Amino acid sequence: MKLRTFKKGGVHPPENKLSANVPIRELGLPDQVSIHMAHHLGAPAVPIVEKGDKVKVGTLIARKGQAFISANIHSSVSGTVLKIDDVTGGSGYRSKAVIIKVEGDEWEESIDRSKELVEEIKLTPGEILKKIEEMGIVGLGGATFPSHIKYMVSDQRPADTLVINGVECEPYLTSDYRSMLERPDEILVGIQVMMRAGKVNRAMMGIEANKPDAIELLQTKVQKYPGVEVVPLKVKYPQGAEKQLIKALLNREVPSGKLPLDVGVIVNNVGTTLAIYEAVQKNKPLIERVVTMTGKKLKKTGNFLVRVGTPTTMLLEALGEEIPEGTAKIIRGGPMMGKALNSIDIPITKGTSGIILMDKSEVPRREPQTCIRCAKCISVCPMGLEPYLLEKLAKIDDFEGCEAEAVADCIECGSCSYTCPAALPLLDYIRYGKTNVMRLQRERRQK
Amino acid sequence: MINNNRLVVSFSPHEKGELEIEKIMWGVVIALVPAFAASVIFYGFHALRVVVLTLIFCIGIEYLIQKFILKVKVTAFDGSAAITALLLAFNVPAGVPWWQLLAGSIMAIGVAKMTFGGLGKNPFNPALVGRAFMLASFPVQMTTWPVPVQNLWNLGADAVTSATPLGILKEGVRMGKTVTQLAGDLPNYVDMLIGNIGGCIGEISVIAILIGGIYMLARKIITWHIPVFYLLSLAGFTGVFWLINPDKYADPLFHILVGGAMLGAWFMATDMVTGPMSIKGQIIFALGGGILCGAIRLFGSYPEGCSYSILVMNAFVPLIDKYVKPKRFGTEVNYGK
Numbered sequence: 001m002k003l004r005t006f007k008k009g010g011v012h013p014p015e016n017k018l019s020a021n022v023p024i025r026e027l028g029l030p031d032q033v034s035i036h037m038a039h040h041l042g043a044p045a046v047p048i049v050e051k052g053d054k055v056k057v058g059t060l061i062a063r064k065g066q067a068f069i070s071a072n073i074h075s076s077v078s079g080t081v082l083k084i085d086d087v088t089g090g091s092g093y094r095s096k097a098v099i100i101k102v103e104g105d106e107w108e109e110s111i112d113r114s115k116e117l118v119e120e121i122k123l124t125p126g127e128i129l130k131k132i133e134e135m136g137i138v139g140l141g142g143a144t145f146p147s148h149i150k151y152m153v154s155d156q157r158p159a160d161t162l163v164i165n166g167v168e169c170e171p172y173l174t175s176d177y178r179s180m181l182e183r184p185d186e187i188l189v190g191i192q193v194m195m196r197a198g199k200v201n202r203a204m205m206g207i208e209a210n211k212p213d214a215i216e217l218l219q220t221k222v223q224k225y226p227g228v229e230v231v232p233l234k235v236k237y238p239q240g241a242e243k244q245l246i247k248a249l250l251n252r253e254v255p256s257g258k259l260p261l262d263v264g265v266i267v268n269n270v271g272t273t274l275a276i277y278e279a280v281q282k283n284k285p286l287i288e289r290v291v292t293m294t295g296k297k298l299k300k301t302g303n304f305l306v307r308v309g310t311p312t313t314m315l316l317e318a319l320g321e322e323i324p325e326g327t328a329k330i331i332r333g334g335p336m337m338g339k340a341l342n343s344i345d346i347p348i349t350k351g352t353s354g355i356i357l358m359d360k361s362e363v364p365r366r367e368p369q370t371c372i373r374c375a376k377c378i379s380v381c382p383m384g385l386e387p388y389l390l391e392k393l394a395k396i397d398d399f400e401g402c403e404a405e406a407v408a409d410c411i412e413c414g415s416c417s418y419t420c421p422a423a424l425p426l427l428d429y430i431r432y433g434k435t436n437v438m439r440l441q442r443e444r445r446q447k
Numbered sequence: 448m449i450n451n452n453r454l455v456v457s458f459s460p461h462e463k464g465e466l467e468i469e470k471i472m473w474g475v476v477i478a479l480v481p482a483f484a485a486s487v488i489f490y491g492f493h494a495l496r497v498v499v500l501t502l503i504f505c506i507g508i509e510y511l512i513q514k515f516i517l518k519v520k521v522t523a524f525d526g527s528a529a530i531t532a533l534l535l536a537f538n539v540p541a542g543v544p545w546w547q548l549l550a551g552s553i554m555a556i557g558v559a560k561m562t563f564g565g566l567g568k569n570p571f572n573p574a575l576v577g578r579a580f581m582l583a584s585f586p587v588q589m590t591t592w593p594v595p596v597q598n599l600w601n602l603g604a605d606a607v608t609s610a611t612p613l614g615i616l617k618e619g620v621r622m623g624k625t626v627t628q629l630a631g632d633l634p635n636y637v638d639m640l641i642g643n644i645g646g647c648i649g650e651i652s653v654i655a656i657l658i659g660g661i662y663m664l665a666r667k668i669i670t671w672h673i674p675v676f677y678l679l680s681l682a683g684f685t686g687v688f689w690l691i692n693p694d695k696y697a698d699p700l701f702h703i704l705v706g707g708a709m710l711g712a713w714f715m716a717t718d719m720v721t722g723p724m725s726i727k728g729q730i731i732f733a734l735g736g737g738i739l740c741g742a743i744r745l746f747g748s749y750p751e752g753c754s755y756s757i758l759v760m761n762a763f764v765p766l767i768d769k770y771v772k773p774k775r776f777g778t779e780v781n782y783g784k
Contacts, residue, residue, distance in 0.1 A: 008776060013462045092456070171462065243776065256777040328455050335461040342456045363461055369468055370567040372527075374719045376466065379670075379726075384775035386724065406775060414460030421466035422567075428458050 003209055005234035006244040009382035011415045013237055013336060015210060016171045019294045019301035024178045026305045027318055029105060033077050033309030034087045034097045034347040037062055040144040042069030047098055053081045058108035058285050061098050064133075064146075071146040072136035073098075074285035076307035078106040090332050090349065092342050100309070111284045117185050118281040121193055128197040128280055135279035136286045136350075140271030141165060141240065142333050144351035147276065150266050151197045159198050160264045163249055164191060164205040164273055166214070167233065167240035170334025173354045175290040176270040178303045180207070180214040183274060184221050190277030191228055198266045203228045204249045205270075208235045237336060238413035242267040244382050256409050271353070286350055291315065295357030297324035309347045312355055316344070328360035336414045366423035377416040377426060383409045387416035387426045394433030399440055402433035410434055468566075471719075472526025474668045478659035479533045479714065485642045485652035486537070489595035493541035494648040498533065500545050504552035505532035512561045519565075527566050531555055534574035534714060537649020538707065538754065539581065541593045542608075547585050554580040571761045572721045575754045582754075590614075592645035609645045612705040616697055617750040625694035639704040650710040660713035669717045672726055673733045677712040678703050680737025688745060696745060707753035708740065715754075721761045728764075728771040736760045 038044040043065035055061060055075040064070035079102045086094040107113060123131065133148035153159050164187075168176040180187060191203050205222075207215050209232045218230045233239055233248055243254045245267065252263040260267050268276070271289060278284040287308055293315040294301040300319045316322065323330075323344065331338040332352055344355075377387035385406060393401040407430060416426040486494035510523035535555050539548070555577030563569040582589045594609045610618070612633050619629040634644045642652025650656075663669045682699035689696045702708065716722065716736055723732045736756045743752020 008774075011464065013464070247776075253777045253779050256775065258777070328453070329457075329461055330454060331461055335459075337459050338461065339459070340454070340456045340461060342454055358461060363455060364463070365455070365457075366463065366467075369522075370565070372468055372471070372567045372719050373722070373724060374471065375724045378724055378773050381773075382776065384773045384778075386773065388724065409775065409777065412459070414462075418460045418462055418464045419466060420464075421468045421471055423463070423467075425458075427460065431458065 003232055003234035004248050005236050006239060006247040006382060008384055009380045009415060010236040010238065010244075011380050011418055012235065013171050013418060015235075016296070017174050017177070017210075018172065018296070019174045019292050019303055020177060022174075022178075022302050024175075024182055024290055024303045024305055027307070027310065027314060029077060029102050029307065030310045030314050032082065032099060032101050033307060034099050034311075035061065035073060035076065035309040036087065036089050036347065036349060037073065037096045037098070038089070039073055039308075039350045040071045040138040040146055042071070042146060043067035044096065045070060045073045047084050047096070049081050049084075049098060051081055051083050055079065055081060055100060056106045056108050058111050058287060060285075064136075069146055069149060071138050072134060072285070074136055074287050075100060076287035076309050077102045079103040088343070088346060090339055090341055090346050090352075097309075097347070112282040113284075117189065119189055119192075121196055121281070123280060125197050125199055128193060131280050132197070132276060135275075135284070137272065137275050137279055138286065138350050139269055140275060140289055140350065140353070141269035142337065142351050142353055144349075147268065147272060150261070150268070151194075153198055153261065153266075157261050158264065159200050159261060159266050160202060161250060161266075162191065162195050162198055162200050162203040163242075163245060163260075163265055163267045164203060165240055165242070165245055165267055165269045166205050166207040166211075166218075167245060168211075168270075169208060169235075169237045169240040170336055170338070170353075172294050172356050173292050173334050174294075175292045175303055175353050177211050177214055179270055179274055179290055180211070180218060184218055186277045187270060187273050188218070188221055188225055188228070189281060190273035192225065193276055193280045194266070194268060194273065195227070200266070201227050205230045206233050206239070206245055206249050207231070208233050208239060210235045238382060238411070238415065241382065241411050241413055243411065256406060289348075289350060289352070291348055291352055292354035292356075293319060294354060295324070295327070295359070296362065297327065297359045298357060306348050308350055312344050312346055312348060315348075315355060323357060324359065326360050327357045328363050329356075329358040331356040331358060336418070337412065368424050369422040371422055371424060374421060376419045376421065380415040380419045382413060382415065383411060385410060387430060388424075390433055391424060391426045391429040394429040394436075397436075399433060399436045403437045403440065407433045407437050468527075469525050471668055472530060474666050475530050475663065475714070476526055476533065478662045478668070479530070479537070479649070481655035481658040482537060482649045482652060482710070483533065485655035486541075486648035489642055489651060490541040490593065490648050493593065496545075497539060497541060497543060497548065497648060498536045500548050501536035501552055502529060502532040504549050505529070505535065505556050508552055508556045509561065509565075512557060513565070517561070522566065525566065528556060531560065531573045531577075533649070534572075534710075535577045537710060538574065538578040538647045539589060540591055540646075541648050542591055543581075543585070543588050547581060547588060550584065551577040551581040567720055569720060570764070571758055572715055572718050575715060575758050575761075578754055579758060594645060595643055595651070611645045611750065612639070612701070613744065613750040614645075617744075620695055626697050627694065633701075636700070636704065644705070646705075647707065650707045653704050653709050656709045656713055663713070663717075669713075670726065670729070672729050673717045673722065674712040676730050676733035677716050677737045677740075678708065680734040681708055681712075681741050682737075684738045684741035685745065702741065702744065706744070706751045711736075711740070711753035711757055715757050716760070721764060723764050723767045723771065725768070725771055725773045727773070728767040731767055731771060732760050732764065735763065
């Protein structure tokens with residue numbers, strides 16, 4: 001059978017899924033957590049606790065901001081609030097965080113901590129949405145978009161399909177893969193919850209063909225859920241990008257500047273599906289997530305269930321490892337779209353899917369050469385853009401030109417920079433162009 | 448935890464693919480080896496002499512210009528000058544004297560490539576500019592075709608010469624003969640395929656060129672669009688006239704197999720630097736080139752038009768790139784009304 005995939009562009013970076021066979025294990029409790037208020041896309045949450053307050057696991061510590069796009073934040077541990085202070089985050093900038101000293105592991109009584117699968121959905125669509133919002137659920141694929149907003153389906157824009165992203169197309173990362181293997185039933189109930197919330201009768205789960213055991217397992221389990229389909233996909237990066245995934249599964253193209261809902265689709269990641277299951281069926285806020293800790297120079301790699309706010313160094317310690325000699329990059333997220341950190345001393349956030357240590361031999365910095373017009377960047381661009389041209393325009397600050405060449409459509413997947421034989425920093429310049437085009441557009445709106 | 452590593456903080460992507468300019472360029476050079484081998488089989492020492500001299504001239508000139516005039520990093524050995532050298536050498540007859548090759552190399556590398564800023568910046572294919580210059584400057588030597596095989600080790604100047612198939616055809620038709628009457632003078636298709644015909648040293652063997660072309664396709668150095676559409680377009684154009692008057696015009700298969708069409712379609716029209724960026728643009732480029740080549744062959748004063756067709760289309764590339772864009776994602780509306 002021919003596997004489905006998106007048509008245009010794409011690359012095949014080496015998969016390096018080193019931790020694929022390591023089961024998820026609970027990391028355990030740190031001495032202290034730092035929970036950032038800017039955990040998600042949009043406005044930071046506002047702390048509602050003060051120094052000295054006692055909190056339990058699941059206590060609301062910060063309420064979503066005034067802005068439309070924002071999310072609640074809960075304590076991931078029980079203990080005492082030490083202080084509310086600026087802490088360096090993954091961006092390298094300092095921002096507000098609640099720092100809690102861990103004392104015991106006492107959970108809010110409302111949370112159902114049993115392992116029992118709760119299949120029956122009691123809530124109405126409206127109540128489910130409120131629950132998702134209340135429990136601070138955000139997209140766990142990395143973008144951390146507050147989930148409840150995705151489901152605000154108005155009558156003008158009804159969705160007909162729920163797409164579950166089990167692609168995990170980034171190299172190294174295995175947190176979604178392990179979740180699918182270890183918690184398939186909860187994921188499938190989560191899908192039912194989301195189908196009800198989005199008022200759709202159909203759900204499609206896309207999984208790349210390099211995870212045959214996960215596909216087989218879910219295909220067997222899914223049979224008792226009508227309307228849900230598990231679709232194996234051809235391995236190709238960036239299939240996990242929502243526009244590409246919708247194209248691969250449904251052959252629909254989200255128009256430039258529009259959202260999946262404009263073509264009747266809601267997309268959620270596997271990790272988010274689990275979080276939504278727990279929030280709605282178990283009353284559990286988003287306080288922990290699965291994080292892959294990996295790197296070629298590590299003797300051991302792992303997948304951990306980590307409380308939000310835990311120092312990243314704890315993951316290394318749990319493996320009995322130290323940062324290997326010659327590590328040149330520490331990456332949060334995947335190696336194609338993740339962020340290079342300037343220190344490993346940062347707390348795990350809701351959006352941290354993995355921490356990758358890359359050796360200097362893996363990230364050689366090649367001197368940029370000259371463009372030989374090989375057109376490889378065009379052939380790999382999944383958005384049908386011309387990266388070579390955008391780079392040239394951005395270099396000379398021609399932002400109107402960038403805008404006309406649809407720089408805003410760029411999903412920053414990095415396929416162009418990955419491929420370029422001249423090692424040109426194409427995406428760096430494209431981001432520069434894109435940021436300035438967005439600034440121009442903002443200024444125009446204000447006029 | 449003490450961390451003694453110097454961390455690099457840069458934007459994503461943190462992975463880098465394996466493609467490199469040098470690998471692409473030397474890949475093309477490898478793809479040219481079969482054609483080179485064919486040229487030595489049929490023209491022996493003379494072909495070897497032409498190729499070696501041109502390689503030394505082209506790489507040497509680029510080196511000297513970069514080292515002493517521009518005073519920039521020397522990239523003469525990145526393979527691109529070698530490609531220009533091989534293509535220039537492949538586009539001349541076996542008997543061309545050394546100083547004409549030097550003049551052609553200066554024109555190709557010195558003028559057509561380096562004055563525009565070197566690799567990636569030149570609007571016209573350097574090898575073709577060099578050849579066009581040589582054809583205009585040394586018309587006699589550039590159209591004196593030693594007979595293959597017979598001259599293998601004949602080191603003297605008095606080579607046995609003949610005409611190219613296209614030359615025979617053009618001259619014959621001009622004298623009022625029909626294609627059928629000329630058939631006896633023209634080589635058969637087997638000779639054309641293996642290369643036992645008169646012509647420029649690298650263009651004679653269709654099979655050798657195809658092996659190189661398939662190698663480039665397999666390594667994904669080129670895509671199939673330009674060569675296929677160029678040859679189809681040439682066949683289509685010449686085919687129409689052949690159908691109208693088969694006495695005056697040769698059949699399309701003949702036109703594809705002889706002259707520089709194969710070499711041009713696979714190695715010169717596919718030059719990345721001087722071709723369009725989008726696939727659609729490349730198809731337009733190739734179609735235009737094929738028609739021009741056919742038109743020059745049938746109606747021009749030169750028997751062969753492949754080089755000129757590509758040079759003319761090179762001039763259209765900026766225009767094509769400006770107006771022919773790849774299809775953007777999200778423009779194909781197939782949902783909702």
